[in-house]
Amino acid sequence: MSTPTADFAAITAFVLELEKLKGVLRKNRPLGQTRYENTAEHSWQICLLAMSVLPHASEPVEIGAVVQLLLVHDIPEIDAGDVNVYDAAGRAAAEAKEEAAAQRIFGLLPAETGAQMYALWREFTTGTSAEARYARAIDRMMPVLQNLNSAGQSWRENGIRIDQVTRMNHPKISGMFPTLWPQIEQQLIAAVARGDLGAAQDE
Amino acid sequence: MSTPTADFAAITAFVLELEKLKGVLRKNRPLGQTRYENTAEHSWQICLLAMSVLPHASEPVEIGAVVQLLLVHDIPEIDAGDVNVYDAAGRAAAEAKEEAAAQRIFGLLPAETGAQMYALWREFTTGTSAEARYARAIDRMMPVLQNLNSAGQSWRENGIRIDQVTRMNHPKISGMFPTLWPQIEQQLIAAVARGDLGAAQDE
Numbered sequence: 001m002s003t004p005t006a007d008f009a010a011i012t013a014f015v016l017e018l019e020k021l022k023g024v025l026r027k028n029r030p031l032g033q034t035r036y037e038n039t040a041e042h043s044w045q046i047c048l049l050a051m052s053v054l055p056h057a058s059e060p061v062e063i064g065a066v067v068q069l070l071l072v073h074d075i076p077e078i079d080a081g082d083v084n085v086y087d088a089a090g091r092a093a094a095e096a097k098e099e100a101a102a103q104r105i106f107g108l109l110p111a112e113t114g115a116q117m118y119a120l121w122r123e124f125t126t127g128t129s130a131e132a133r134y135a136r137a138i139d140r141m142m143p144v145l146q147n148l149n150s151a152g153q154s155w156r157e158n159g160i161r162i163d164q165v166t167r168m169n170h171p172k173i174s175g176m177f178p179t180l181w182p183q184i185e186q187q188l189i190a191a192v193a194r195g196d197l198g199a200a201q202d203e
Numbered sequence: 204m205s206t207p208t209a210d211f212a213a214i215t216a217f218v219l220e221l222e223k224l225k226g227v228l229r230k231n232r233p234l235g236q237t238r239y240e241n242t243a244e245h246s247w248q249i250c251l252l253a254m255s256v257l258p259h260a261s262e263p264v265e266i267g268a269v270v271q272l273l274l275v276h277d278i279p280e281i282d283a284g285d286v287n288v289y290d291a292a293g294r295a296a297a298e299a300k301e302e303a304a305a306q307r308i309f310g311l312l313p314a315e316t317g318a319q320m321y322a323l324w325r326e327f328t329t330g331t332s333a334e335a336r337y338a339r340a341i342d343r344m345m346p347v348l349q350n351l352n353s354a355g356q357s358w359r360e361n362g363i364r365i366d367q368v369t370r371m372n373h374p375k376i377s378g379m380f381p382t383l384w385p386q387i388e389q390q391l392i393a394a395v396a397r398g399d400l401g402a403a404q405d406e
Contacts, residue, residue, distance in 0.1 A: 004259065005386060008383055011252070011255045012352065014251075014255055015248065015251060015252050015255060015345070015348060016352055018248055019233045019234040019235065020234075020235070021244075021247075022236065022240060023233065023235065030222045030226065031223075032222065032226065038244065040243075040247045041224075041225045043247045044247035044274065045221055045225075047247075047250075047274050048217075048274060048275070048278075049214070051274070051320065052316055052320075055210070055315070056210065062267065064265065064268055067270055067274065068254065068267060071247065071250050071270065072251070075251075110258070112258070113254075113258065145219070148215075149219055179207035
């Protein structure tokens with residue numbers, strides 16, 4: 001039953017559950033800090049990146065919708081943890097966990113609001129709208145920018161090579177940001193030359 | 204001159220500058236953690252609170268616009284630091300610093316994008332639109348919810364009383380969320396009874 005009192009209790013339970021995303025650690029360290037960044041602050045930063053690169057998108061998008069996708073997209077990591085984008089086996093294993101987590105966590109909310117947030121999460125994860133493709137490109141672009149400007153901190157710590165970075169990021173980034181990808185590519189090559197990123201090799 | 208290369212460099216400088224907000228500490232500790240929360244993760248969390256309470260708003264708002272206000276609203280803290288909402292002298296002293304910080308930080312972006320973000324920040328700070336009033340209510344509601352559910356952690360650490368909480372938050376929250384404020388008020392009274400929040404006193 002939806003009453004202001006029941007809704008307020010449900011909303012409070014949800015936003016307090018979100019506290020846990022502040023403790024889910026990623027592979028990048030914020031510039032100037034020794035700790036690893038958490039998924040909550042990452043989710044904020046990519047929203048700002050999304051708002052910043054809008055003039056370079058190859059298709060019109062509704063940026064207010066994009067940021068809502070980005071705000072919810074990693075919430076299931078509260079249960080499933082963060083999996084490195086270059087860990088294919090780990091990514092596959094996480095999918096079922098993330099689906100269950102999305103149902104549990106968005107299920108804390110009043111029914112209609114929870115269904116809307118779950119739908120945003122599904123849209124980010126599997127959607128084909130311009131907004132979903134834009135959001136997924138942004139989610140990939142941010143750690144590349146961080147690594148390009150931190151002497152490849154998480155690339156080096158995890159032994160990542162340029163062919164992996166290109167294979168995982170080029171398809172998602174270049175379609176939506178065709179004028180930006182060539183610049184990223186150029187900087188990736190320079191990162192290999194500096195030793196910040198591994199050289200290409202056949203697997 | 205706006206070229207993809209110049210724009211990419213400017214956007215990169217901006218999003219890397221944002222790394223610093225991950226190191227600006229607030230007065231609340233995330234539930235279950237001993238460290239203080241930072242302003243970046245706070246900015247993310249309030250966006251989700253904003254999306255969660257939408258059905259309870261007393262006026263229609265464009266939620267995509269609200270979250271954009273919330274995403275940028277604390278960026279000037281990179282230079283000006285976080286000031287406790289109950290520290291009136293500190294708040295007044297911070298205003299000029301925040302204005303200068305907004306100009307510096309949004310000024311890192313390509314001109315048009317930077318002007319748009321600066322305008323969003325001004326709108327949050329001084330605007331009278333329903334979206335600005337909604338966003339300011341949310342910014343106030345979140346730490347109250349955190350304190351109500353952490354045995355008043357930051358209230359106790361800073362010696363805060365119920366009359367201060369009411370005076371600072373009631374005007375901003377109750378207008379936009381008239382059915383939620385009475386429930387907050389009831390919980391504030393219970394918090395005083397538990398000793399999580401100071402009793403009212405004349406100043």
